[in-house]
Amino acid sequence: MKQWFLGLPGPMPLKVVVAAVVAIAAIVVLFFVYDWIGTNLLDSGGTIG
């Protein structure tokens, strides 16, 4: 993780910004995946048909 962070391009402030954007994007993608799994396996809303 540390190596990945240090390997990001640009000066330190830019690395921080890029890392934050990547982290937020990963969380959003993860939530979509969670939502898909939840809707299909856990609770589809109880609709019929």
Add this chain to the structure above:
Amino acid sequence: MDDSMTPPVETSASRSRGTLTRVVRVAGWTSIVIGVLILGFVVQQLFVTTWFAQQHQTALTEDAEEHFAAAEISEVDYVPPSPVGSPGEGTVTPGAGGSSTDEGAPLGPKKRTLLVESTPEKGSAFAVIRIPTIDRLKDGWAIVEGVELRNLKNGAGHMPHTPLPGLPGNTVISGHRTTYGAPFHEIGELVPGDVIEIDTALGTHTYEVRETIIVRPTELWVTEPRDGAWLTLTTCHPKFSSRQRLIVFAELVDGPNWEAIYA
């Protein structure tokens, strides 16, 4: 530090110890990552979705109240197919339309007047469901028009093409049981005789639970029209699975249209 010490010689035993250490470390981190992902899933499904649903509910309940004030209400003629509960239910009596014979004896069922409201827009809140015996629903939960996933994330959803609450036929309402606020979490505890109230622009419609059953998700017959005025609640079953559906059938026992439908 003793500089004269000779560097340690790497033996096969120390090499295998190093490999074992790496394997254990990788397995440990993998377990931690999987654990965090699973914990994240549980937190997202049970708490984050519920938090969003509750935020939506506050706004939707206000929207429903605005709808009650603004909805267009009209009166329409209604001819029941046959006296409710009589043999031959569901058949249309010849001469239906409220006319009489020449002798003055009624030929078909008497024409009655129903109150109806305009069809709500897809996704909009138009009613509130209350079940006094269920903690989660005793203060009410907004019902939105539509049963698509995006509709059900906000509230319980009314299945389009089924009658609005309080009208003859079979009103079908679906809701989440474990996520997105889980409005129907406890409807499995309903027993015959329990009361379900639905507020709409017409007033409060009171239904009484008649039966609870479990079916497969494809059993569309539960949504088919019925004689009288019925409410069908559908949700996932068992809890934390969408393998089956829990169905609650309830019949109208009071409300603005009860007399027109049953009297």
